[in-house]
Amino acid sequence: MWRKAILTFTGLCGAWFGYTLYYRVGGIVSWMPQWLNDGSLPGMAVWMIAGAVLFMAGCSFAGASVANRLQQGIEGLVRIPMNELLAGVIGLAVGLILSLAVYPLLSWLGAPGQLIQTAVTIVCGYVGLMVGLEKRDELSSFWSSGFFGRGAGVEERKLEEHKILDTSVIIDGRIADICKTGFIEGTIVIPEFVLEELQHIADSSDLLKRNRGRRGLDILNKIQKELDVNVLIYEGDFEEISEVDSKLVKLAKVLEGKVVTNDFNLNKVCELQGVSVLNINDLANAVKPVVLPGEEIMVQIIKDGKEHGQGVAYLDDGTMIVVEGGRDYIGSLMEVLVTSVLQTSAGRMIFAKPKLLEKAQ
Numbered sequence: 001m002w003r004k005a006i007l008t009f010t011g012l013c014g015a016w017f018g019y020t021l022y023y024r025v026g027g028i029v030s031w032m033p034q035w036l037n038d039g040s041l042p043g044m045a046v047w048m049i050a051g052a053v054l055f056m057a058g059c060s061f062a063g064a065s066v067a068n069r070l071q072q073g074i075e076g077l078v079r080i081p082m083n084e085l086l087a088g089v090i091g092l093a094v095g096l097i098l099s100l101a102v103y104p105l106l107s108w109l110g111a112p113g114q115l116i117q118t119a120v121t122i123v124c125g126y127v128g129l130m131v132g133l134e135k136r137d138e139l140s141s142f143w144s145s146g147f148f149g150r151g152a153g154v155e156e157r158k159l160e161e162h163k164i165l166d167t168s169v170i171i172d173g174r175i176a177d178i179c180k181t182g183f184i185e186g187t188i189v190i191p192e193f194v195l196e197e198l199q200h201i202a203d204s205s206d207l208l209k210r211n212r213g214r215r216g217l218d219i220l221n222k223i224q225k226e227l228d229v230n231v232l233i234y235e236g237d238f239e240e241i242s243e244v245d246s247k248l249v250k251l252a253k254v255l256e257g258k259v260v261t262n263d264f265n266l267n268k269v270c271e272l273q274g275v276s277v278l279n280i281n282d283l284a285n286a287v288k289p290v291v292l293p294g295e296e297i298m299v300q301i302i303k304d305g306k307e308h309g310q311g312v313a314y315l316d317d318g319t320m321i322v323v324e325g326g327r328d329y330i331g332s333l334m335e336v337l338v339t340s341v342l343q344t345s346a347g348r349m350i351f352a353k354p355k356l357l358e359k360a361q
Contacts, residue, residue, distance in 0.1 A: 091132015092125050099124035161186035162232070162257030163278065166248055167197050169261050174280055179229050184260075187230040190220060191251055193237055197244055249273050256353040265345075288317050291350055293338050299352075300333045301326045321350045329354065 057192050099121040163186055169175050170190075178184055197221075202213025224231050234255075238247050252259050258276040261267060270277040291297065299313035304327045311326025313336075323329075323336055336352040343349075 036309075060325070087132040087135060088129050089132070091128040091135070092130070093122040094132070095126070095128020096121065098128070118124050138205075148295050162189045162252075162255045163187065163189065163254055164189040164234075164248060164255070165194065166259060166261045166263060166266060167201075167216070167244065168263045168266075169195050169280060170194070170198060170219055171212050172200075172262050172280070173215060173219050174262075174284070175260065176219050176222050178280065178283070179223060179227050184229065186257075187232050189221065189234050189251075189257060191233045191234045191236075191248065191253065193244060193247055195233070245269060249275050252276070264341045281308065285319075285348060288319055288348055290317070291319075291338055291341055293340055295334055295338045296355060297321075297338065297352070298333065298335050299323070301331065304330060319348050319350060321352055324351070324353045326354060 068127050099117075101304055111357075163184055165175065167189060175184075179188065198213055198216045200213075201209050202217055204210045204213065223229065234251065236251075238250050241247050241250060245263075246269075248266070249258075249270060252270070252275045253273075258278050259266065259270050259279045260280065261289040262279060262281045267277050267279050297315075299315070299321055301313050301323060302310040303312050304310060305312045307320050309325050309326075311323040311330055313323060313326070315321065322337070324339075326334075326336070335355040337355050338350060338352045339347065340351045342351070
């Protein structure tokens, strides 16, 4: 059925093409028989039939793959991101409008002028389409920056700021708890290329990677179904960029959003590119309890330290405490006196000594 419908449609297109060609070319071709270009009905019929036969022959040569290609074309159009589609349409429209300016200049040429105008229209439309696609990022920023709306509308868009998640922060899992508390405002953006990378990790032959990937997918499922947050799956891609981190930076610029990560290298790249970044490791360090020198805390020594006689304990939030002279108290719960606090890029480290030793002195 599809084949018959396509052949019929192709035949009609071919007949229309023959009809158009008859009036544009027939009158200027001198070597043809008179009855083929004198405006008579038989001549027009021959041109239309010839066009229909040629088009249908081409369709038949392609075979059943025409329907498949048509379906693939439709699916390809559906997958095109809206910003690219709008940019292409705008560029095509501008190109076609500009081509209209050539009409008065070619009208005096008659039929040859019409052929030249057709070629000019095709070229202008193609150039406009390609320019629009190349400028899609700038156009997207242009209409998302509030040019088409001012005042309260701009303020509302600012509140709906995009938070773009990278693969590492999804696998980490803490982002779900942060979203649950309501500290993350705006729209959570999950790029499709991040989902593909996550799926690739989940299908890995390595057991550890596979578990990490599946955990990330579970976290995304929790964010979408259990939490009261706006989630956007960004289906676009930047095919000219191969690395996922670079794509995230590019997407953040297009959406004027912020990248949410716990990757140190991506954090630095975002800073160099002028992209705002939210590092959940920085957030975790910021909300850790503040411990000042001279305070007394209760800890349990669980292992020995790197230096001689040191013991190591941990607070509930994972902060490491190095206890001088605590090696002899491994496995014991004891009160220690904080002597100093060291803040590093890796986190906070606390140095202390047993309160018993302080009393003995």
